[in-house]
Amino acid sequence: MTKKADERTGFAVMTPEHFRQWRKSLGLKQKDAADRLGLKKRMIQYYEKGDRDGRPVEIPKSVRLACYAISKGIDDFNGETSLAEAPGPDAGPNADPGDAASPAEADAPANDDRAP
Template identity: 50%
Template structure:
């Protein structure tokens, strides 16, 4: 997830930076760093962790946190063909 993708997600969700931090369980300062792509204090690059990128997707899909007693309402086979599996981009040679 790029800083531009992250900011687009936040704006699409209608979140302020403070709201996005609360939704993701991280600070407003982390949100600012992710959107800027570099740390404010020393200019080092910031990589948005995969866990944060996945949490953004989960929030956008209105998923709730996982529970041990989770039971899908539809069998897994009902989802076949509805969702495209994630494919990593081809490696550069």
């Protein structure tokens, strides 16, 4: 099966099989995936089947990007700060999940060249 590319970008689009693999890799039921993506369960079913009433259904870019964010532990974004799925194990009982470092920040090396 050849991958279909987005007409504008040439980038391969997410297939129904990839979408199902994404959901299952996170251990999500269809209803859970729908809740996390802000969709109805029926849309998850259409995306996984690849068609709706005999017509092809393409997974929108916004949904593909949301899938990526969720797979990286980002559950929400307010335009400035991302909300991690849950506070880390070192967080205290009053920790704000919005204070959690993004995955990119967590992987970034510390800058020890600062002036005293």
